[in-house]
Amino acid sequence: MKQKEHAHMHLNTSAAAAQPELAFDPDFGGEQPESALRSLIRRIETEIQTLRFDKFDQGDALALGLLLTGLGMSRKLPIAIDIRRNQHILFHASLQGATPDNDIWIERKARTAERYCEPSLLVGLRGRLGGGRLEDNGWFDQLRYASHGGAFPIYLNGAGAVGTVTVSGLPQQADHDLVVEALGSFLN
Numbered sequence: 001m002k003q004k005e006h007a008h009m010h011l012n013t014s015a016a017a018a019q020p021e022l023a024f025d026p027d028f029g030g031e032q033p034e035s036a037l038r039s040l041i042r043r044i045e046t047e048i049q050t051l052r053f054d055k056f057d058q059g060d061a062l063a064l065g066l067l068l069t070g071l072g073m074s075r076k077l078p079i080a081i082d083i084r085r086n087q088h089i090l091f092h093a094s095l096q097g098a099t100p101d102n103d104i105w106i107e108r109k110a111r112t113a114e115r116y117c118e119p120s121l122l123v124g125l126r127g128r129l130g131g132g133r134l135e136d137n138g139w140f141d142q143l144r145y146a147s148h149g150g151a152f153p154i155y156l157n158g159a160g161a162v163g164t165v166t167v168s169g170l171p172q173q174a175d176h177d178l179v180v181e182a183l184g185s186f187l188n
Helices: 034-050 058-074 100-116 120-128 172-187
Strands: 080-085 088-094 151-156 160-168
Touching: 034 120, 034 151, 034 172, 058 080, 058 088, 058 160, 058 172, 080 100, 100 120, 100 151, 100 160, 120 172, 151 172, 160 172
Parallel strands: none
Antiparallel strands: 080 088, 080 160, 151 160
């Protein structure tokens, strides 16, 4: 099965579940269960609550950026990585196979996460509740924003979102998951 043709399967472990639940695939254009969409939204909301910093400075940005770079290089991922506080770029790397288009996506995804103070994937998923896409709204400027996964706000305890960490080069769910993996590893 190709990833873009079928949503991924995962087993629902609750006793009431008679059948496996489809996992929502944000890159799949066909119909998918709203329950799977809501499940992914809840997962990301949990990530927001758990992936929080007590402090975040340029040294932390460098360490987190190098962690992401190491993950990308060890897995031979064609990604670009960006960590910023507002418009101040604290870390940027382009790994083998990344293209200038990845930098354009980084700008748009980071701007989305910064604007909404939420992961760019979550912004896009919430726009799909009830059908449709956020991009279908005339007020959503696709030249400036991208509601695709890969940008995650840097949440500071007591202060909220103070920056963003963004990956571009993989399918949007994989971009998001790589950022979450690195944040989880860095914070533990």
